[in-house]
Amino acid sequence: SHKSSAQIRQDFLDFFKEKEHLPVPSAPVAPKDDPTLLFTNAGMNQFKPIFLGEQSGYKKEGETWKRVVDSQRCIRVSGKHNDLEEVGHDTYHHTLFEMLGNWSFGDYFKREAIRWAWELLVDVWGLEADRLYATVFEGDEEDGLPVDEESIELWKEETDINPDHILKFDKTDNFWEMGETGPCGPCSEVHIDLRPEKERAKKPGAELVNMDDPKVMEIWNLVFIQFNRQPDGTLEKLPAQHVDTGMGFERICAVLQGKRSNYDTDLFEPLLTKIGELANVQYGDDGQADIAMRVIADHIRAVSFSIADGVSPGNEGRGFVVRRILRRAIRYGWDRLNLKEPFFHKLVPVLSKQFADVFPVLDQQKAYVKNVVRSEEQSFLNTLGQGIELFEDITEEKDFVTGEEAFKLHDTYGFPIDLTKLMARERGVEVDEEGFEERMQEQKKRARASGKFNVDQSSQKDWITVTDTDEFIFTGYDELTSEARIK
Numbered sequence: 325s326h327k328s329s330a331q332i333r334q335d336f337l338d339f340f341k342e343k344e345h346l347p348v349p350s351a352p353v354a355p356k357d358d359p360t361l362l363f364t365n366a367g368m369n370q371f372k373p374i375f376l377g378e379q380s381g382y383k384k385e386g387e388t389w390k391r392v393v394d395s396q397r398c399i400r401v402s403g404k405h406n407d408l409e410e411v412g413h414d415t416y417h418h419t420l421f422e423m424l425g426n427w428s429f430g431d432y433f434k435r436e437a438i439r440w441a442w443e444l445l446v447d448v449w450g451l452e453a454d455r456l457y458a459t460v461f462e463g464d465e466e467d468g469l470p471v472d473e474e475s476i477e478l479w480k481e482e483t484d485i486n487p488d489h490i491l492k493f494d495k496t497d498n499f500w501e502m503g504e505t506g507p508c509g510p511c512s513e514v515h516i517d518l519r520p521e522k523e524r525a526k527k528p529g530a531e532l533v534n535m536d537d538p539k540v541m542e543i544w545n546l547v548f549i550q551f552n553r554q555p556d557g558t559l560e561k562l563p564a565q566h567v568d569t570g571m572g573f574e575r576i577c578a579v580l581q582g583k584r585s586n587y588d589t590d591l592f593e594p595l596l597t598k599i600g601e602l603a604n605v606q607y608g609d610d611g612q613a614d615i616a617m618r619v620i621a622d623h624i625r626a627v628s629f630s631i632a633d634g635v636s637p638g639n640e641g642r643g644f645v646v647r648r649i650l651r652r653a654i655r656y657g658w659d660r661l662n663l664k665e666p667f668f669h670k671l672v673p674v675l676s677k678q679f680a681d682v683f684p685v686l687d688q689q690k691a692y693v694k695n696v697v698r699s700e701e702q703s704f705l706n707t708l709g710q711g712i713e714l715f716e717d718i719t720e721e722k723d724f725v726t727g728e729e730a731f732k733l734h735d736t737y738g739f740p741i742d743l744t745k746l747m748a749r750e751r752g753v754e755v756d757e758e759g760f761e762e763r764m765q766e767q768k769k770r771a772r773a774s775g776k777f778n779v780d781q782s783s784q785k786d787w788i789t790v791t792d793t794d795e796f797i798f799t800g801y802d803e804l805t806s807e808a809r810i811k
């Protein structure tokens with residue numbers, strides 16, 4: 325008698341509604357007015373002007389709200405937050421996921437955020453207190469920030485957490501930043517130890533648990549937004565203090581439904597069933613096929629919602645990210661599930677039905693989205709088989725792919741360089757990426773000389789035009805096939 329995912333989402337919204345939060349809709353996955361961000365990577369993105377003090381709160385029908393609650397669809401395949409290499413290999417990182425959040429815009433702060441998080445998890449949802457851990461920020465010299473003693477005290481005062489379960493971590497984990505610049509602050513996270521009783525140690529403190537254990541999962545991040553990171557790296561104090569929380573919806577569903585993997589929840593079950601039907605396989609029967617099925621089930625969500633939110637597959641920027649994700653899914657289907665005809669678009673109706681009441685934007689455009697996916701996969705399937713043959717010829721007798729060959733795979737067969745690299749890795753061969761880049765540049769020059777407008781199909785540089793930061797490198801596909809990493 326586990327709760328459905330729909331009920332769990334509703335529980336979250338209702339819990340905070342009772343605490344005077346206004347339920348608000350998710351923003352699209354592609355931020356319309358923020359060229360510094362490729363995709364919405366957290367719930368806080370749409371509220372950036374409020375955190376920066378440009379707006380006093382959330383405006384609705386002439387009223388200003390200081391507390392809101394929502395479920396934001398997020399995509400993390402690029403920039404500071406890039407989880408692509410984990411997707412399908414572990415069981416709890418997705419390209420697109422829902423982030424449940426409660427928000428205080430200059431209203432309540434750490435005390436209420438901590439108290440309510442505990443109340444929902446333990447009192448309402450009945451999670452075992454003994455399995456929960458809270459992490460706090462240990463401070464940072466470079467930024468001149470001290471240990472977050474306040475949060476440590478509040479966890480002790482406001483909850484009945486085992487004090488040994490309050491752990492300090494550095495800024496990589498406990499200082500949340502949206503990107504290179506912008507609103508940020510120390511955070512306090514809730515992790516859950518899902519190891520069987522007999523595996524759980526009885527030593528105190530950090531010894532109790534290894535946070536890198538795949539059965540120890542982060543579920544909720546409570547961010548205390550106090551600063552604005554400047555382009556020169558310094559922190560500027562914001563005029564007000566805000567609360568920004570993000571809970572991984574698919575993860576909490578897995579926990580509350582007693583599943584070991586997000587893919588075993590009712591969120592992914594309909595997709596995996598449909599993929600199984602299309603490929604005539606059963607999820608769980610074969611490790612290699614299972615990875616492909618998880619990747620496909622995951623990727624259709626990112627691809628469909630991107631298109632519904634106005635980002636169609638294309639040659640540059642956001643569109644190229646979508647194209648790469650789609651082609652990656654198609655290749656997995658071809659290679660591991662023997663799916664040689666268009667199949668990906670057939671998942672769109674399954675997904676749109678599932679999300680009709682949650683994110684209606686997909687259901688409203690399902691025919692359009694399905695068509696875009698179908699024509700995109702059809703065009704890739706026209707060359708995929710031949711491209712794979714060429715790749716096999718290339719790697720038959722030598723253990724590397726030259727820049728020229730990678731360019732041909734790209735230019736003639738539509739293989740993004742990441743796909744070539746992924747296949748090379750599977751086969752244990754190298755790719756001359758520099759040589760490839762040179763040829764891309766030459767092509768660009770030729771096109772310019774001939775007066776044609778040319779878009780670079782695979783240079784990572786193009787993506788910078790929408791991310792606006794030199795830090796941005798799309799490396800996500802590189803390690804996708806290290807199957808050894810399955811947890």
Ligand code: ATP
Pocket residue numbers: 366400407416417418419420421423542543544545570571572573574575
């Ligand atoms: P992780 O350490 O697991 O990568 P994170 O610290 O990067 O997570 P946050 O930025 O703190 O994540 O985001 C808030 C919450 O969103 C996390 O606590 C987690 O539950 C969830 N989350 C983050 N990334 C993903 C993802 N790729 N897929 C599903 N859920 C995610």
Ligand code: MG
Pocket residue numbers: 405407
């Ligand atoms: Mg992460």
Ligand code: MG
Pocket residue numbers: 497542
């Ligand atoms: Mg984390």
Ligand code: MG
Pocket residue numbers: 497513542545
């Ligand atoms: Mg986190």
